[in-house]
Amino acid sequence: MSVTLETVVNKINDLVFVKKDRHLKEVEKLVLQGAWSAKTYEQIAENCQYSLGYIKQAAAPRLWKLLSELLSENISKTNFRVVIERQWGKELKPSVDQQTANKVNIVNYQPSQQQIPKINICYGRSQELALLNQWLVKDHCRLLSIVGMGGIGKTTLAVKCVEEVQDQFELIIWRNLRNISSVDDLITDLVSLISCQSNQNLPEEIGDRISLLIDNLRHHRCLIVLDTTTAILQSGSLAGKYRAEYQDYGKLLHRLGQESHQSCLLVVAREKPREVAILEGEEYPVHCLTLKGLDSAAKEIFQAKKLLDPEKWSELIQIYRGNPLALNFIANTIRDLFAGKVATFLRQQTIVFGELNDLLDEQFEYLSNLEIEILYWLAITESPLSLSQLRSNLIFVSSQGKLLESLESLLRRSLIERELTAEEIVFSLPQPIVQQYIINRICETVCQEIEKVSKNQKLEQLELLRNLALSANEPNSDKDKPLVIQLIVNQLCRILRDENLVQEKLTKIIALVSGKTTLVVGHTQNNLEQLLRELQLNFEQKIPYQVASEVIT
16 A cells, blocks of 8 residues: 555654644645646645745745655755655555555544643743643633644643643543544544443434433543644634634534533634634633733743853843744854844844744735734834824724734734723734734735736736825824835835836836725825835935844834
8 A cells, every 4th residue: 555645744744843842734725736636836725815926935845844854855846756755655554454554444542642732831821721721621622722822832821731630521532623634523523422322323414413411421521632723714704704614613612612511622723713603601610811022031041042142031032022932942052153142132133034934924824815804913013002193093993893803813813912001092912023024924925016017017016005104104204204115115126136127117107006996005195105205215315225124023
């Protein structure tokens, strides 16, 4: 029997999790599947929601670089299958006994030990663990969720919690949703484990199947953990919307939270499930823990990595808001590249790169267009904005309701923070790394739009330049210039290597949009005029365009 694609993808996913503390992204799985079948990037893009440019220029190169590092061999799309079959062929081919076992339902094994990730260290989190223990043991909650940004330590906390409360349950079942194709498969799996009957004839209707599962959960005290629920969510939509084939997960969560039983479902997710948001409170035993970054406990990471300059450690924690994955990544970079000197790293004024970009790229894949635009405005203004300020800035938002929905979605995704001032509610970005990531993204997108429109003169390709005001200042004012204006000009000069050519392209687009209505061109003309002024100022002052990007703190 030959090596199967499913087995290969699962093993690579496990390897990435062990080495990089993350799972394969959906787009990475698609690239692996396409490469295994010798498809071109064009063919891969045809059958998925990701653009050809994103797959070919971003996702695939990063994936092959990652696999090359993990497998200690140069991996590309063309040699991927050959290398895997050579390195893992014998290991992944099932034995005769394994083939036989795969054909029958095996009941006599310990499900409580299956698929639970191995976590070596959990820094801090004593208060969070105490709260989860109370909800699970004392309050007998039926539906819980641990949510937070990628890398914040959700899975680590869930594993630690399971270790502490396992004696309070008859059975603990951990399921990573990347291995579950449908709610039907999950319920079949759960019922067979809880009832110890592998050949039951389950009802055909999903509602009846959920009822059977709840009946089992009334007779047995179980803790079910669902990890990596991002896999079942729809990209490009508001928080909590499931992909078409996973809609029934909403029914499952709602009924497990609403109906009486003695078990608990714990959902580990980047965003608060809609069903939890609806049910949580005093009326139902349903709660959500939004996980924040580590405080002083993060210093244990730096101690383990033997970093120097301990007086600078607090500054590093503040910049990355205590995100354990980000701090581990940065600590490795400081140790390997800067000989452990934190002060030297901080002087480089670059805080987002490498895996941190990948982490935020993945999170942004799931955002709606309006959510992204709101984040852009918060990054550009570099200060909190009220609801009325956001409303006035967003030229093309269709209604106040859409704005409220998007803000609520971003809050559930932990991508914005809300604060009550003396007069009103204001919203801001939660972390400097998110701020700089968005600024970098704006710069890259604006430069691409300028290149495209100057070449083909198609106004419909103006999107960010049209929708976003790069500066809140008056067009003729150079006071307090926003950082993004300077960065875009620097990047354009680095790309084109000729200030005169940059000026020519900007002038050409200004002539193209001149006289057009705001509905057609939005902020485009003001944005381009400010870029021209910054270019001229740099030229007059002879400022080199290779200047490094400033850090946003």
